[in-house]
Amino acid sequence: MNTIALVGNPNSGKTTLFNALTGSNQRVGNWPGVTVEKKEGNIKYKGQIYTIIDLPGTYSLGSFSEDEIVARDFILKGNPDVVINVIDATNIERNLYLTTQLLEMGAKIVIALNMIDEANAKKIEIDVNALSKKIGAPVVPTIASKKKGIEDLVSKAVELIHKNADFKAHISYGENIDREIENIKTVLKDANLDYPADWVAVKALEGDQYILKKLEEDHDLKVSNLLKNLKDKIGDFELEIIDKRYEFINNITNEAVKFPEEYIETVSDKIDKVITHKILGLPIFALIMFIVFELTFAIGQDFLGGYVGTAIEILGSAVENLLISLNAPDWLISFFIEGIIGGIGTVLEFVPLIVVLYMLMGILEDSGYMARAAYIMDNIMRALGLQGKTFISMIIGFGCNVPGVMSTRTLDNKKDRMIAILINPFMSCGARIPIYLLFISAFFPDHGGLVLFSLYFLGIVIALLIAKIFSKTLFKGESSYFIMELPPYRFPTVENVLRNMWDNVSEFLVRAGTTIFIVVAILWVLAMLPVGVEPYSQSSILGKIGTFIAPIFAPAGYGTWQAAVGLFSGIAAKEAVVAILGMVYAGVEEGTALVTAIQSAFTPLSAVSFMVMTLLYTPCAATLSVIKKETGSTKWTLFSALYSFAIAWLMSVIVYQVGNAIGLG
Amino acid sequence: MLKEVLKEIKDSKYVSKTSIAKKLNTTEDVIEQIFSELDRMGYIREDNAKSCNMKCKGCSFASLCNKVPINTVMITEKGEKLLNK
Numbered sequence: 001m002n003t004i005a006l007v008g009n010p011n012s013g014k015t016t017l018f019n020a021l022t023g024s025n026q027r028v029g030n031w032p033g034v035t036v037e038k039k040e041g042n043i044k045y046k047g048q049i050y051t052i053i054d055l056p057g058t059y060s061l062g063s064f065s066e067d068e069i070v071a072r073d074f075i076l077k078g079n080p081d082v083v084i085n086v087i088d089a090t091n092i093e094r095n096l097y098l099t100t101q102l103l104e105m106g107a108k109i110v111i112a113l114n115m116i117d118e119a120n121a122k123k124i125e126i127d128v129n130a131l132s133k134k135i136g137a138p139v140v141p142t143i144a145s146k147k148k149g150i151e152d153l154v155s156k157a158v159e160l161i162h163k164n165a166d167f168k169a170h171i172s173y174g175e176n177i178d179r180e181i182e183n184i185k186t187v188l189k190d191a192n193l194d195y196p197a198d199w200v201a202v203k204a205l206e207g208d209q210y211i212l213k214k215l216e217e218d219h220d221l222k223v224s225n226l227l228k229n230l231k232d233k234i235g236d237f238e239l240e241i242i243d244k245r246y247e248f249i250n251n252i253t254n255e256a257v258k259f260p261e262e263y264i265e266t267v268s269d270k271i272d273k274v275i276t277h278k279i280l281g282l283p284i285f286a287l288i289m290f291i292v293f294e295l296t297f298a299i300g301q302d303f304l305g306g307y308v309g310t311a312i313e314i315l316g317s318a319v320e321n322l323l324i325s326l327n328a329p330d331w332l333i334s335f336f337i338e339g340i341i342g343g344i345g346t347v348l349e350f351v352p353l354i355v356v357l358y359m360l361m362g363i364l365e366d367s368g369y370m371a372r373a374a375y376i377m378d379n380i381m382r383a384l385g386l387q388g389k390t391f392i393s394m395i396i397g398f399g400c401n402v403p404g405v406m407s408t409r410t411l412d413n414k415k416d417r418m419i420a421i422l423i424n425p426f427m428s429c430g431a432r433i434p435i436y437l438l439f440i441s442a443f444f445p446d447h448g449g450l451v452l453f454s455l456y457f458l459g460i461v462i463a464l465l466i467a468k469i470f471s472k473t474l475f476k477g478e479s480s481y482f483i484m485e486l487p488p489y490r491f492p493t494v495e496n497v498l499r500n501m502w503d504n505v506s507e508f509l510v511r512a513g514t515t516i517f518i519v520v521a522i523l524w525v526l527a528m529l530p531v532g533v534e535p536y537s538q539s540s541i542l543g544k545i546g547t548f549i550a551p552i553f554a555p556a557g558y559g560t561w562q563a564a565v566g567l568f569s570g571i572a573a574k575e576a577v578v579a580i581l582g583m584v585y586a587g588v589e590e591g592t593a594l595v596t597a598i599q600s601a602f603t604p605l606s607a608v609s610f611m612v613m614t615l616l617y618t619p620c621a622a623t624l625s626v627i628k629k630e631t632g633s634t635k636w637t638l639f640s641a642l643y644s645f646a647i648a649w650l651m652s653v654i655v656y657q658v659g660n661a662i663g664l665g
Numbered sequence: 666m667l668k669e670v671l672k673e674i675k676d677s678k679y680v681s682k683t684s685i686a687k688k689l690n691t692t693e694d695v696i697e698q699i700f701s702e703l704d705r706m707g708y709i710r711e712d713n714a715k716s717c718n719m720k721c722k723g724c725s726f727a728s729l730c731n732k733v734p735i736n737t738v739m740i741t742e743k744g745e746k747l748l749n750k
Contacts, residue, residue: 246667247666269683
């Protein structure tokens with residue numbers, strides 16, 4: 001019985017073609033000695049039965065995977081009578097790489113030019129006759145999914161079985177390599193090989209480990225000497241051989257395939273000329289971010305903001321009424337109303353703004369703009385003598401500093417990595433947003449976008465300055481040189497944008513229900529103790545802790561015990577700052593909106609100073625723990641916690657004192 | 666073609682596979698494949714921000730990581746040597 005093998009790239013429609021050929025007449029097993037699936041079936045054509053073997057999908061016939069070895073071994077040793085090479089017509093150039101390797105083997109091939117309908121739809125024009133002539137094998141257009149062209153393909157394959165023809169591609173790999181091939185062929189003349197000598201010669205020069213091992217096992221002195229001589233040459237030969245294959249393919253497609261002019265390329269290039277411009281790039285980046293923050297407030301606060309606030313108020317009243325009707329003790333009512341609703345509820349009021357912000361950031365990310373932003377910053381960072389790639393981890397830090405710190409693993413040397421880890425917490429993460437939003441609502445409701453933008457910008461500037469100082473002092477050395485890849489622009493999809501938003505918001509909500517809940521619960525207990533003390537007063541344990549810390553913050557304009565415990569709780573999780581402020585202020589004056597309490601406890605200047613502090617001070621516990629894990633050092637973790645606190649305090653004091661001096665207080 | 670791609674990477678301010686494909690009169694898929702080959706052979710090192718050596722599945726912070734990785738490319742010493750030949 002004659003055998004026909006099917007070979008092709010993954011996703012070329014090979015399996016669909018196999019199913020179309022064999023129908024239900026299939027058997028599934030494994031290739032001997034490996035875990036690769038073996039599928040075979042029979043077809044009947046003009047009264048004769050033929051076995052069809054579906055070889056594993058592969059891009060090339062090297063020895064980098066079991067699939068590749070199985071496919072090439074079957075073609076070379078299994079001796080199929082003919083090989084059907086399934087090519088995805090929409091991606092013909094890439095698929096022809098495998099074809100070229102089949103031709104190097106001298107396999108008898110028929111090309112199934114599959115998905116030809118999709119290629120036509122993409123305006124890829126393929127001259128089938130010219131293609132067949134250039135490859136030196138029959139080419140049959142097929143649409144396997146619609147069972148079109150199948151009979152013609154089988155007819156061509158069967159015809160070929162009985163035909164003696166030379167299918168070997170005569171690719172010249174350049175004078176040097178061609179000479180080496182001839183030398184190897186001479187040496188291998190008497191060697192006991194399962195493969196054709198000229199193919200082995202090419203593979204050996206390509207550095208194919210499987211073939212080199214086979215040659216080593218030959219134990220022939222001549223072969224051993226040959227291998228010794230080859231060792232130094234292999235590296236560059238491999239590149240030359242692959243290069244020549246692409247040249248061969250290019251030669252084919254230049255004559256037989258016409259690709260459409262892709263409009264998107266020109267548009268992408270044109271946009272990039274402006275957006276990544278040396279001088280204009282940075283102001284454009286700043287403008288885009290400013291618009292994002294302005295829109296966040298316009299949509300998130302003005303349109304959606306009130307609804308969540310009202311919902312939480314209604315929920316608060318309902319819970320309170322329920323607890324009263326159940327005769328719940330006062331402490332329980334206090335815990336739920338002041339602790340949970342007053343604390344966590346306050347954090348949740350800012351969810352609409354966070355939803356809008358992450359949707360807008362998702363649009364920037366999905367469109368490909370973030371890569372441009374990284375490129376623009378890469379230029380600036382390089383000008384400062386820093387590793388430009390650090391900015392990628394900084395962008396991730398905008399979402400959360402934990403993955404931001406983790407992503408520094410992609411940096412090569414220790415110097416770049418340590419700097420990137422230590423500056424990442426200056427990137428304003430999502431958890432800090434509620435703090436800014438609270439103070440913006442209290443003091444700068446008409447300039448929310450500008451304040452938010454300034455804070456993010458300040459975070460970047462401080463990070464860059466500190467990085468520069470570290471690279472000149474603590475971590476000296478050369479940075480490695482990376483080039484940023486700019487993918488083509490694309491229209492953001494609704495699905496991706498919504499998913500990005502939901503991932504961030506759901507994480508925020510989960511933390512509100514877990515970490516912040518625990519922090520609030522613990523601090524609520526401390527605000528109630530010792531027994532008999534006035535709850536939430538300065539005499540409570542929480543009040544005493546706050547009073548002890550508060551003087552540190554007096555020069556920055558917010559030396560109150562409430563602000564101090566708020567900041568203290570932020571080391572556990574940044575979202576907790578607002579929750580704790582909500583709890584301690586709501587507890588003192590029942591029914592007072594937190595915003596009103598903040599307005600009487602802070603001035604606009606001390607509010608700015610407080611926001612600067614929260615932007616820059618000690619990273620949260622999760623970030624510190626990942627810093628410890630990544631640096632493997634308690635010393636650097638402590639350093640990160642303390643130096644960022646010192647910088648934050650200094651900046652906060654500068655803002656407050658200078659502001660006062662120039663009359664802003 | 667491989668050396669030409671390497672040269673394009675070297676001479677560009679940034680890597681755009683679309684532009685390289687256009688310049689070398691081929692498709693982006695082929696350039697993608699050539700990048701993989703150059704990376705495999707050690708002439709360049711391709712990197713993306715997602716490659717933190719941790720599987721996203723099981724990482725509790727995966728949802729907060731970037732969804733569209735920003736790739737970078739570096740020409741290795743071997744690549745530089747080849748270009749200087």
